Amino acid sequence: MKHLFLVAFLLIITGLFVAANIYTFIPIYQSISDSIHISIEKAVLGGSIFSFFYAIGLLTFGPLSERVGRKKVIVYGLFLSIVTTGLVSFSFNEASLYVFRGLQGFALGSFAPVAFAYTFEIFPVQHQTLVLALINSGFLIAGILGQLMSSSITYFYGWENVFYCFAGIYLVLFIGSLFIYPSLPVTKKDDASLLQDFYKIVRNPALVICYIITFSILLSFVAFYDGIGQYLNEQHGADEQTLFKIRAIGLIGASLSLFTGKFVQRFGDRRTLLFGLILATTSLIFLFMSQTPGLIAILSVPFVASISLLFPSIISLVGKLGEHARGSAISLYSFTLLTGASLGPIIASTLDFPILLVMLIGVFIFNIAMGLRLKFSYEKGYH
Template identity: 50%
Template sequence: MISKRVLIATSVILTVTGIFVASNIYTLIPIYGEIADTFKVNENHIVAGGSLFAFFYAAGLLFFGPASDTFGRRRIIISGLLASALSTFAVGLSPNAEALYITRSIQGVTLGSFAPVAFAYSFDLFQPRSRTLLLVFINTGFLAAGILGQLISSAITFYYKWNYAFYFFAVCYFILFLVSYKILPPASRPFKSEISTVTIMKKLIRQGSLLKCYAITFTLLFSFAAFYDAIGRSFRGTMEELFTIRAVGLIGALLSLFTGKLIARIGAYSTLKLGLLLGTVSIINMFFFSSTKALIAISIMFVAAISLLVPTVITLVGMLAGADRAKALSLYSFILLTGASLAPPAAMILQFHNVLYLLLAFFLLNFVFCYFLSKEAALDLQS
């Protein structure tokens, strides 16, 4: 038996690690110009470094979830943190754009070792009630990282140089490696199937209910990233006001703390519908209101919607996948990040209102998926 004290410490470690890991997805966004000036290249070359990171991070997400079935969740998380510390430090040492491409790619792979393994580790270690709350905390951290990662890198770059932002994160990962090695308890050894990983993933994708969950998953961080990117590109106020809109939006993430209670009281599918309703209302309001105060209120509502949806979808994926949850959550993490990585190019190409139309279409389509998911769940109960 693992003591309650150790489980609480484990929850804190996983949540904090999730924040710092996810922060590095967004660190380059506010400092593209500074890095481009350092290397004397066009800013688009640095944006390419962010795209490479996203590709290799997604590859890491796909690889490490199944690998944790073989090597164990704890070992993958701890080894991944040490590798992340080294690769992140190497990013800061990059002398030119080509070296940045290589180090950011390696960093992407190493950071990809956390999310799917942490989700599967949570299912292995915690009881359902505690697990839902932990998933809420981890995913709230992921959402907060979308803003905090940008704030940290821009603040450090303002006072020092862009390299120091990566040195800072490298030190954080190394400290988390030491703490995790000391505290994280071993989980029960996952059942190792004789069926190949590719075969299992094909089976998961063919499962209708999971496929609908994955379709919803793709839209979540895509919508989150595109929403803030669109605001950033169209906002005509001061930088301080834009900072306020982004920062205050974090208040919405507090709603995720009640996800477990909502799921227990009204069910996962009704919670999903509530999150979709909040998101749809906030997007519609964006068409009509553009003042700073209105955008702050809309930002809080929209972040609240995503904060509610992400842990709910993870809970559904974990339940529907059963013993194959590590691989299912690897696919989930891969699809979630793919959506996040495609959002900035989409926001760059489309006009502000067209981005809103796209997000509205996503949320309305998600209502359709949610309807069929709840119908399938009702049929399963009857049979």
């Protein structure tokens, strides 16, 4: 039991620092553009390239882990992450920034889908949901941690040291992974068709509904916080420090993930999912009625709490429904999640904040309808 605690701790910490690198560029675009003499727009494109190759990594490494083993992919993925993260520090022009950041994104995409599938296989059923919830909470916290580390290190030591620091962290995690993670037997045959796996997944009605809901979860979270930032800055003159405090207050809601296991044990995955969707919808409706900075800070807590419930409940459903193609199913989940997240800033920048709230309310009402259909499909035995 003590060893499983170490495994869980390492998975959670690794997830936190892997996801943190998704956000490291956001506060240092100006520093990078000044250093290598490119426009801020081109520096921003470096972040988009990272996301694109990260998504490719998510689709690649989950199925690969079913053929060579979960531990091998996590360990070698971390080694690759050390090298590629260090390379980002050596970016000297636009092309090198894009190449190194793309390689880093691909390497870091090796962790999330494999870690989720590994959790289903290594932990007893009664502990799976809690571990999944804590890993996902780490992904939420990473949005703040990544920007805080990046801006702080850049302020004192220069932007290059951000990636030296993360490479050092990945080195420690790599060493820990070598000795702490137990190896599991590989049950997937080498000649099993990857396309056949994905074909079975997309023909499963319950999984398709899960992916529809998944697409909107991180999209809504990212759009919500981007929208808040733009609205408070334009309408109330809020500075970055104020926005940071509001984001940090909202993350209190992530603590609900500690109780997700209890929710699932008592009510089941589907009811927990529906409760999270209803909580998100209710929070957004109250926020639409009054959009003062204080109320935004307060209502962001239940909204983040709802996201903390949705992540582990939906991935628990995907893992169970994916069965023998679990690695592929979770890879597709991770890819769908990230694709939705990449659209969040675009939607937030296009819509006024009240209209954004109406759109998000509509999205979650639609998700509730999908969740009710998921209950029917799941009980009918589509798995």
